[in-house]
Structures are given as structure tokens and as C-alpha cells.
Amino acid sequence: MLKKMFMNRYTLHETFVVHQYSIDEWEAKPHNHNYFEIIFIEQGKGYHTINGIRFPYKENNIFLLAPEDTHHFEIEKRTNFTYFKFTELLFSSKINLPDRKYWLQRIEQLLHHPNIIPGDAISHEGDRNIIWDIHNLVLEEFKNEKIYYQEIISNAISTILSIIVRNISEKYNPKKKETPASYNKIDLILSHIRQNAYDNDRTKINFLADKFNMSQSSISTYFKRKTGESIHQYVTKYKMKLVEYRLQHTEFTIAEIAYQLGYTDESHLTKTFKKHFEMSPKQYRKELAINN
Structure with a gap:
């Protein structure tokens, strides 16, 4: 059974949308799309398959999907999902962010990074806590639409992406002793x-x-x-x-x-x-x- 926790609603010039679901069974077929998704697992467990690679998921996991990524979930325990979906327009010059050049650099790194770490995007628990705090801020701004909410959401997503890029980059640091030997x-x-x-x-x-x-x-x-x-x-x-x-x-x-x-x-x-x-x-x- 699917429970949609609040109605889908587009904002930021139709470049950003929030979906929230609480479900026992994943009914959608494996699919891709032409936008980015940041997926938050509030509770639940099961398996997530991204581009053919299957791995377990659990509470507090955070996933980033880029355009053309294919994915689906297998749910073992009722799961609460929050999706932040957004397009390139959110970080283009169509929104007058003072740091849009740096936005673009973050996105380009994610677009062109070799996809060999498809699982949970965060390896440092401190960073995970920060992102969940930002997640809560975005939900409040999205629902209440107070003055400057668009700028606040845009900068919040920029910060989340920067933290994700930092975690991915550190996994590829050849000077770290814990870098897996499988990374050529x-x-x-x-x-x-x-x-x-x-x-x-x-x-x-x-x-x-x-x-x-x-x-x-x-x-x-x-x-x-x-x-x-x-x-x-x-x-x-x-x-x-x-x-x-x-x-x-x-x-x-x-x-x-x-x-x-x-x-x-x-x-x-x-x-x-x-x-x-x-x-x-x-x-x-x-x-x-x-x-x-």
C-alpha cells in the first residue's frame, strides 16, 4: 500500500519538487529519468539496485541519482522515503545565485564522475547528520514558502551536493590507507x-x-x-x-x-x-x- 505523505508540488520555476512516501512494497519497474534525485531513507530496510548493482539499505541512508541512472528498491521492512528531485535549471544562471559557478562545478563533478560507488553517498557520520539537518530545513521552507524560501532551498541543495562530492572525493584519495585495493x-x-x-x-x-x-x-x-x-x-x-x-x-x-x-x-x-x-x-x- 502506498501512502503519499503530502502532495507533490513544483517550485523554483518547476526545477525542484519534493516527494514523500511510506510504502511496504515497491511497485515501480526499474527506471531512469532526466533529473537528479537525492533520496533519504527515514526508516525501513531492504535492497536498492542502481545501474545493476544491488546492496542493502537501512535507516538514515542517503542516495544520489544522476540523470540516466537506473534504479529500483526491494522493500523488506516498511520504508519512509523523501525524494528531492531537481533539474539542471536549479543550478544554472537562470536562478541568480551568487555562487552559481561553484554550483555548476559540483554538478559537473557528479555528472562525469565514474559511477563505481553507487551505494550510500555518505561515509562520514558527521556529514550525514549535517545533511539530515539540511533536509529538515528544506522541508520546512518548501511547505511554508516564506520570504526568500527559493534562495534558501537553492543554497541548501548546493550545500548537500558539496558535502556529497566531498565524501565521494575522499573515497578516491590515493593517500588514504583505507582506499580499497579494487580502485585502480x-x-x-x-x-x-x-x-x-x-x-x-x-x-x-x-x-x-x-x-x-x-x-x-x-x-x-x-x-x-x-x-x-x-x-x-x-x-x-x-x-x-x-x-x-x-x-x-x-x-x-x-x-x-x-x-x-x-x-x-x-x-x-x-x-x-x-x-x-x-x-x-x-x-x-x-x-x-x-x-x-
Whole structure:
């Protein structure tokens, strides 16, 4: 039996919605969607399968699902769920957040992070407590709609995502003794590049070689063997993915995007972009507008 604890209601320009359920049986088939979900388990237990990987869930677990993730639950004990669902518009420049550039960095890390940690998103109990406190704040603001509630909710979700990214990043820290042996070094290198794509110095070969205790020649050879690309090629291609994403989902100017991603100027970004997409960023954005 399904009990919906309060009606679904869209806010924040239809970019954010809260669902709350108390159920004994999961009736939905495995499915994906085109938005993000943060799922809170208030009580209950069972199994959660994300992208084919099955693991137990319990009270106070927190899950993050990105667009295109497929999931379903198997419920063993009646479970209370709270879902925060939101789209890219929540962290685009359509909402005038002063820190929207940092919002975008958090989201991009989550979008492009290799999905090899699909379970409970939090590894530090202190962080878990903080997120649950923010969860309570969001529910109050969402229900009461007091002045500035939209800005409060937007910043609250930003904080939750930042904490989740921190927990994921720490799991990939190669200097931590508890890093599981199953995490290949190439996964750690790729994760570092994705997390530091905005800082040119931290993605250079000499920095990577020092961080991962390899010589510059050995890390270059190893990276090429594992990915089929040089480090420079991979970094450039990844940055182009970020540029494309920002052209699609934000209103940043080309100059602003160039600055955010560490290019010397707009012309440098445009030249690189044209090599990959056979058109300039301005032409790309114009094509998007025509097709949409």
C-alpha cells in the first residue's frame, strides 16, 4: 500500500519538487529519468539496485541519482522515503545565485564522475547528520514558502551536493590507507583530473606524476595504455565536454566560460572548441537555439 505523505508540488520555476512516501512494497519497474534525485531513507530496510548493482539499505541512508541512472528498491521492512528531485535549471544562471559557478562545478563533478560507488553517498557520520539537518530545513521552507524560501532551498541543495562530492572525493584519495585495493590507479587519476579540470596547474603531467608517485614518462605511458589518449588529449576533451554542457545549460558568456575553465582568453577557447566541434561556441549556441 502506498501512502503519499503530502502532495507533490513544483517550485523554483518547476526545477525542484519534493516527494514523500511510506510504502511496504515497491511497485515501480526499474527506471531512469532526466533529473537528479537525492533520496533519504527515514526508516525501513531492504535492497536498492542502481545501474545493476544491488546492496542493502537501512535507516538514515542517503542516495544520489544522476540523470540516466537506473534504479529500483526491494522493500523488506516498511520504508519512509523523501525524494528531492531537481533539474539542471536549479543550478544554472537562470536562478541568480551568487555562487552559481561553484554550483555548476559540483554538478559537473557528479555528472562525469565514474559511477563505481553507487551505494550510500555518505561515509562520514558527521556529514550525514549535517545533511539530515539540511533536509529538515528544506522541508520546512518548501511547505511554508516564506520570504526568500527559493534562495534558501537553492543554497541548501548546493550545500548537500558539496558535502556529497566531498565524501565521494575522499573515497578516491590515493593517500588514504583505507582506499580499497579494487580502485585502480587509473580511476584515481581520472577522478583527480575531473575534480581539478578548472585548475590547469593541477592537471599538468609534473603535478600528476608527483601526486601518484610516478615519473613523468611512466605516468604518460601508463595513461596512454589505459585510455588510448595522452593526458593532454584527455584533459582537453574533458574540458570541451564541460564547455558544451555550459553552453547547453547556462547563460554564461563565452568569455566567462573561458575564464572559469582556465583558458587565457575567449579566442583560445574558441580555437580549441572549433577543433572538436567544427564550429565556434557562438555558432554551437545558435544551433541549440534554432533546434529548441
